[in-house]
Every structure is written in structure tokens, then in C-alpha cells.
């Protein structure tokens with residue numbers, strides 16, 4: 001009896017050693033930007049038009065990586081793609097047209113990649129990671145122990161030799177399996193292969209500096225607006241932007257008086273450098289706000305301003321306006337107000353949402369970006385709290401019939 | 416019967432082992448990290464002293480700089496000495512503490528100058 005128990009215990013020692021060895025091979029806690037098995041959608045505003053690049057998720061490697069481009073408005077825009085592995089430098093290329101068949105690029109392994117997207121003379125470099133699911137090592141231990149127990153029991157029954165060693169080993173294997181199973185909620189889940197090592201702590205704030213090329217843009221002429229992002233602690237370029245609401249950065253540009261409004265998605269041209277080409281019809285001071293989100297951090301807003309010279313373009317349209325339905329009808333500072341807008345038709349999602357509302361205080365100090373819900377009869381409803389009395393300029397954006405609609409209005413908060 | 420006691424002992428051992436492993440989760444060890452830039456590719460041993468093996472391109476000089484993004488730490492750049500063809504070893508220790516570090520490798524040589532960046536977990 002004692003002998004058998006000792007043997008069972010002896011059998012267990014290699015079992016536990018193997019368990020520890022397998023567990024110690026597991027990767028440390030990691031986080032990622034791109035989900036395995038889920039598409040990555042990145043919206044980019046090129047001078048020729050805005051497109052959403054869709055990189056189809058893969059569940060294993062090597063695999064073809066399908067990249068396609070979508071746009072609200074069908075265009076004939078062609079894009080040249082170049083995928084480069086940041087691990088071994090291997091490359092594959094392809095070309096796509098908006099709304100057409102995807103290009104099949106090649107992901108030979110998990111890990112970091114760079115997708116270069118060229119439209120005319122503009123190039124955007126989109127970093128992302130290919131992640132492949134991986135099962136946790138402890139699940140393998142559990143499965144292995146169950147398998148061993150099963151084999152021993154079945155083998156014992158078949159050979160009609162239910163010796164104490166067989167029974168003891170089977171009990172031991174079952175015990176290991178059950179213990180691992182019971183501990184499962186407390187054990188780390190497997191990190192997908194190719195994930196970046198990311199600390200659980202957040203990141204310092206980013207500082208943004210806006211500049212234009214030429215330094216003094218003229219009305220009606222194309223200019224480049226550049227945002228350089230620097231880490232608030234180290235001063236190094238910020239190159240860890242998470243894709244949020246389908247873009248690494250959402251840039252809101254409005255003339256000081258609110259007559260001109262742009263919501264664009266700048267291209268990453270170099271680490272920490274985002275650019276977009278714009279053309280505006282009115283001279284004067286413009287306010288720029290970029291919504292960004294560093295990995296493992298919350299969202300943040302960086303703002304700046306630039307001046308445009310020249311004469312106002314005569315043909316410039318005043319833009320579409322709307323009279324929204326407000327609840328309460330006289331909003332007060334610090335209390336929620338619900339803003340309802342009735343779109344002129346069935347709405348499509350844009351940037352993953354039925355509707356967007358951007359609200360700027362007249363002085364430019366406050367900027368809010370609310371997302372709407374499509375209530376009954378496709379009424380778009382936004383609820384937000386305005387912080388102080390004053391006049392607020394607002395733009396509601398939604399997509400209808402392949403067209404992005406921007407409707408402006410003002411909200412007065414009297415007290 | 417001793418078996419129940421043995422089984423309980425086994426369960427405790429396994430549980431203890433698992434908790435030990437979970438509590439002191441080891442880092443990525445000393446596996447070298449492959450990183451490819453446009454001009455150069457390297458394999459890096461991300462532990463002090465950091466060793467950079469240039470696997471493609473002819474680099475003549477390599478400098479290293481480490482940043483801990485979550486802490487907002489930047490360490491002064493560190494030079495390297497070439498110990499073998501294409502093998503550069505940092506002149507100083509770079510990682511002041513355990514955690515996730517971002518290392519920039521500045522290479523210059525026949526293919527020009529390039530900065531290659533990668534992240535790694537340092538645990539000592």
C-alpha cells in the first residue's frame with residue numbers, strides 16, 4: 001500500500017515539473033492594437049478622397065492578407081499597397097480600387113507590419129500587428145492530464161489489469177486536470193502570437209504642434225496641414241496611436257466663425273507625423289483639434305490654430321444647416337441637453353457610428369465629439385452637457401446614400 | 416487509506432506551483448528579437464549589455480537609446496563597440512528597471528542612416 005502510494009507520488013513529480021516548465025514558457029502580459037480574426041479598419045483622407053482601408057483578420061500564419069478599400073461615395077481611386085514585415089523585412093505588393101476586389105498580400109508570420117498606401121503622390125504608412133490566437137499552456141496541461149487519465153482507464157479496462165498503479169496514475173492525472181480546471185479563472189489567458197509587449201500603465205500625454213505648408217495658405221489653394229506629436233515626458237515622436245473609431249486620428253478644422261468645417265483623418269507619413277491636404281474658401285483664423293488615443297491610454301485632444309490669407313471665394317456655399325429639436329428647449333450649463341435631428345433618409349454608419357456631433361464653444365476653448373443613437377424613424381439623438389453659458393457651434397454628421405452630410409447649427413446656453 | 420491524503424497533497428502542490436508561476440511570471444528570457452528596417456535588419460539580445468547583430472546591410476556604427484513609455488523615462492543614448500563583423504555590444508547598461516522598454520537603434524553605414532525601434536519586456 002505504502003509502496004503504491006509512493007509510486008503514485010513519484011509519478012506526479014515529473015508531472016508537476018513538466019507543468020511548471022510548460023507554464024514558464026508562456027509570454028508575459030501583452031496588449032495589441034489589431035484583434036485576430038477581426039478586420040482592421042483605418043480611414044484615411046487623401047486629397048483624391050477619403051477611403052477606409054480594410055485589412056481582413058487572419059486566424060493563422062502564413063496566410064494571404066486581404067486588403068480592400070471602401071468609400072462612402074464610389075470613386076475610381078486606385079491605391080498602391082506595399083506590406084512590409086518589421087520582423088524580417090519581407091515585402092509583398094498589390095494594387096486595389098475603391099469598392100473592388102481586395103488585394104492579396106502575404107503575412108508569413110505574426111508580429112508587426114507596416115502597410116504603405118499610395119494614392120497619387122501621397123503615401124500613408126499604417127503600422128499594425130498581425131495577431132494569431134494561441135491557447136494557454138495550462139489548457140494544454142489540463143487536456144494532457146485528462147487524456148492521460150482516459151488512456152489509463154481505457155487501457156486498464158481493455159487489458160483487464162486495473163492494477164493499483166494504473167488506478168493511482170489515473171487518479172493523479174485526473175487530480176491534476178481538475179486542479180488546473182478549477183484554477184483556470186485565476187490563470188493568465190494566452191496572449192495571441194505577435195502581440196506587442198505593453199505595460200499595464202498608461203502613457204504620458206502627447207503634445208501636438210500644428211504647422212502648414214506653405215506657412216501662410218491661400219484661400220482656394222491646396223495646402224498641407226501637419227501635426228507633429230511628441231511625448232509629453234520624453235519629447236520623442238508619439239508613434240503608438242491606437243485606431244479608435246476607425247482612424248488613428250480624427251482631425252476637426254473649423255474657421256473661427258464656424259462657417260468652414262472639416263472632419264478629416266490625416267495620414268501617418270513618419271513616426272509622430274500626421275498630415276492632410278486641405279483647401280478652404282475663407283481667409284482668417286482656423287482652429288484645429290486632433291482626437292488621438294495612445295495605446296493603453298485614454299483619448300486626448302491636441303489643438304492648435306493657423307491663418308489663411310487671400311480673398312473669400314465667391315462661390316463658397318454657406319453649408320447645409322438644420323434646426324434641431326432640443327430637450328430642454330432652453331439648455332442650461334452643466335445639465336444634459338438632448339439634440340435630435342431628423343435625417344432626410346435612411347442613414348448608413350460612418351466611422352462605425354450612425355451619427356457624429358461636434359460641438360465647439362464660440363471661443364474655441366471647448367470641443368466635444370458626441371456619438372448619436374438612431375432612435376425610431378431614424379431620428380438621430382445626441383445627449384451631452386455643455387459646461388458653461390455661451391454660444392456653441394455644432395455640426396451633425398451622418399451618411400445617407402453614399403454621401404456624408406454635415407449640417408450646422410448653433411446652441412445658445414443662456415445660464 | 417492514504418490515497419485521499421496523497422491526492423490532497425498533489426492538489427496542494429499543483430495549486431502552489433501554479434500560483435508561484437502566476438505570481439512571478441518570467442519575462443521573454445534571452446530570445447533575440449528580429450527587427451527589420453528599410454535599410455538594415457538586426458537581431459537584438461534585449462538584456463544588459465544589449466547586443467545588436469546586423470543581419471542585413473553593412474552598418475559601421477550603432478548607437479542605442481532606451482525609453483520606458485509608460486513611465487515617461489528616457490535614458491541617455493549609449494554607444495556600442497563592434498566585437499565582430501556586424502556584432503555591436505552596448506558600452507553601458509541601459510535598462511534601469513524591469514518593465515516594457517522601447518529601444519531605438521540608430522545604424523549608419525554603407526546603406527545610410529536609419530533608426531529602427533522595437534519594444535521589449537525587461538525582467539531580471
Ligand SMILES: [Cu+2]
Nearest residue numbers: 250251263351
Ligand atoms: Cu473622424
